[in-house]
Amino acid sequence: MYTLRSLAAALVLAGSVSTVHAWEALPTEVPAPADNPTTAEKVALGKMLYHDPRLSSTGTVSCASCHNTMLGGEDNRPNSMGVNGQTGGRSAPTVWNSAFNLVQFWDGRAASLEEQAAGPVTNPIEMGMKNWDDVVARLKTIEGYQAAFTAAFGPDSISKDSATKAIAAYERTLITPNSAYDHYVGGNQNALTEQQLRGMEKMAELGCTGCHSGPAFNGPGLLQKFPMHSNQYFEAQYHFSQDLGVAEVSKKAEDQHLFKVPTLRNIALTAPYMHNGSVKTLDAAVKIMGKLQLDKDLSKEEVADIVAFLNALTGPFPKQDMPTLPGTPGKAFN
């Protein structure tokens, strides 16, 4: 993954962006990796696992607790609350359209949804399980899971590998390809308002699309430096630079403040903003990004137009049945 850093850097240096921008609709399906073809059985199992708080040490935190598909795919908190009320320093990214991310986590440390799904379960401040052996042992005590894993992966298949594959398969169904923006790109000239169209054009003109382009508005680069331009006023208020981004993992100076470029889809529903969740409103987030990334002071009107456009990237969310989680008959989960 880190080999792509130079590509990201090159894109930053490219600087000016043409206003003739190729606007792309979201695909209506996500291609699955060769070693994890999507099946209905995997998706059904993954949906159960995703919503099951018994994947956490306390039995209180599921994937959905912080990445809530009943909401905008996250928790509307500056940072999430894991087991026993613990909090970390980063804001939960939305699970909606995460299948279109080229890397996962704010620091891009997972290359796939499968790899990502393994992480929070054993993170001590997130779901707090000691290790995946304990997760697998617990799942094996739940009869209904034995049946569901058998249907998806064959007999005696409960493992970290199959569990994370199922969760990833489910996440590949969590996409929102029918936003007003998609309808517009698809040819419906009336799908966007005048103001939204001004905001859309402004995004390209200012250069926002330099990093936020493609169907999910999260590429073409994988990682990006943030902030690009230091600003003491914003730093004092939001402490963006305290988090070293990729360097927190790699410990390399050249990786400092590199972050995954997040999707802009459904962003109107995922306040508060930025990697540390320090910015409360979308208006403020747009203004700050203009200054810190493009060194531009956006006018009130420009901000309002862009925010109007960003609202056109919202949902709708596919209807979901609520999963019935297999019970642990006659005994507590742990």
Place this chain on the structure above:
Amino acid sequence: MYTLRSLAAALVLAGSVSTVHAWEALPTEVPAPADNPTTAEKVALGKMLYHDPRLSSTGTVSCASCHNTMLGGEDNRPNSMGVNGQTGGRSAPTVWNSAFNLVQFWDGRAASLEEQAAGPVTNPIEMGMKNWDDVVARLKTIEGYQAAFTAAFGPDSISKDSATKAIAAYERTLITPNSAYDHYVGGNQNALTEQQLRGMEKMAELGCTGCHSGPAFNGPGLLQKFPMHSNQYFEAQYHFSQDLGVAEVSKKAEDQHLFKVPTLRNIALTAPYMHNGSVKTLDAAVKIMGKLQLDKDLSKEEVADIVAFLNALTGPFPKQDMPTLPGTPGKAFN
């Protein structure tokens, strides 16, 4: 409610129970109170509110966190975990069929689902909101809720009263009238196994049905003393008597150790057991109830038969759509 205590006490004193017991199926609908008739709009709104973690101070705990309808209607924990990882002393009762409870909470301090729904939201160790004015103010900032309340209760109707009525209306849909037991009572002689039939007869013969009878196995009395017979061995292990039950609220000596009689429906899915969640398995719970309430030492076979019967009181759970919670566009929930 406390005027009914004498009735409960009288039923305890009645003592011996005929084995000719009237077995009743669960009604397929719950009658609604005159001031809160069930409507589809109220149920839809109530389902949203029930699943919305923004009804808690931290935005992390919804009604469903502790009373999870994807599971057996509770959380499989000894006691629940509220905001900031706090825990209390009692085990969350199941929401399934709670509409058939004659009183709510382990100490029966709420007379209706509507009254119950108001409690946890402002309980400092549960959902932690300061007061309902804050809840109402927060709901009013969420446009989608304004529309949903208008549909259910008319314009400008967001209030504690309407919110708790909607939640109660939703809860009246959370019933499980199609268990194997119900099919048996409905005339299907093959719905129960031989062992389950033995357990069923044993329940009446031993006197379990003295307190656990009626369609939801939670009456006819509202409150019951637990433990009835003191037992140092069990007390040392499970500390049942540390919780004074109704007396924790009323502060009256005669209310000590009185508790609401819980439903036995779906009990196979709601481990661990008892008001303090101290008993891990259903087998142990049955044995302990026999000794502490009926002063009888149940044999291993009797326990197994009763547990087999109790498993016939499980689900199935009605299919539910996952609600889409109205977003808080462009800003954090608090």
